[in-house]
Amino acid sequence: MLKRLVLACAALTLLASCSHKGSSDKPEPEPVPVQWTKTTIRPGLTWYSYRGYETVSRANQVINVLELDFELSGLKLEFQYYPAKTTLTTACSQTEGAVAGTNASFGTPHTFIRTGGTTWCDLSGTNSDDVNWYKHEAAICFDGVSQFGFINCEGDPFGAIDTYRALTWPNVFSSRPLMIEDSKDVKWASRLKSFNSVLAPRTAVALTAEGTVLFVTVDGRWYGMANGITIADLRDFLRLNFNPTYAIAMDGGGSTTMFIKGYGKDGIVNYPCNSNGASSEEYAEYEGTFTERSLPTFFIIKE
DSSP: OOOEEEEEEOOOOOOOSSOOOOOOSSOOOOOOOOOOEEEEEETTEEEEEEEEEETTTTEEEEEEEEEEOHHHHOOEEEEEEEEEEEOHHHHHHTSTTEEEEEEOSOOTTSSOEEETTEEEEOSTTOOTTSTTGGGGSEEEEEOSSSEEEEEEOTTOHHHHHHHHHTOOOSEEEEESOEEEETTEEOOOOGGGHHHHHSOBOEEEEEEETTSOEEEEEEOOSBTTTBOOBOHHHHHHHHHHHTOEEEEEEOOOGGGOOEEETTSTBTTBOSOOOOOTTOOGGGGTTOTTOOOOOOEEEEEEEEO
């Protein structure tokens, strides 16, 4: 069983078309970092936004990154769980002093969920016949102050359950996959190739060598404007632009949402693609018409 727990102490300071990468007689140009629009929300909390052509995925993207430094900002991070589900804007409105946040992991019963020392879901309700069985083979842990843990159980879903239940961390969200571990690419199980390789909206959390924590959203299903990104390209994009030591993918698709108080539409600064059953083509021009999805878990940054 692959079972590694890594502690990272941090003074936390982190398409033009629907084309895929294809073959060509001409060599592809080397990817280059994007030119961010940088907004200082407050000292220690920085918002990076980008909208345009991105050279790793070779497609148009809408990307938002929150970089958090606990020591400089004086802010706190909460892992939050809502059994009945709610929207990110509602979660932030109900959290005193909420400044920013993103969606987090998947829902029950296929996510290990512990917040504030209480275990809400220990994966006892899921099994290998569950369509979402594969979604728990990595995890992000947080001590509530300044220390993170990243757990990699890639390819060992049964062992992952025992590992998470034995943890003493007060905050744990399982997810998958771990993309970067100790500055190295993680090798993923081939059975998950389709999940990793589809173009989709994505959410991720990363820890950099400089001690910053990054909360990342990449929009998608907005054809010609935000094509979405594969897991491999998301990993390579993060490496090129921020060089993280650890990075984990969280829930994506219609769940991908970012909130920053005082910005965007009622605080939502990205374009959630929750279609409520509508076809993706209906969102070819959906700017300003998006709806949030009700979700069970969130990362909330607060006073």
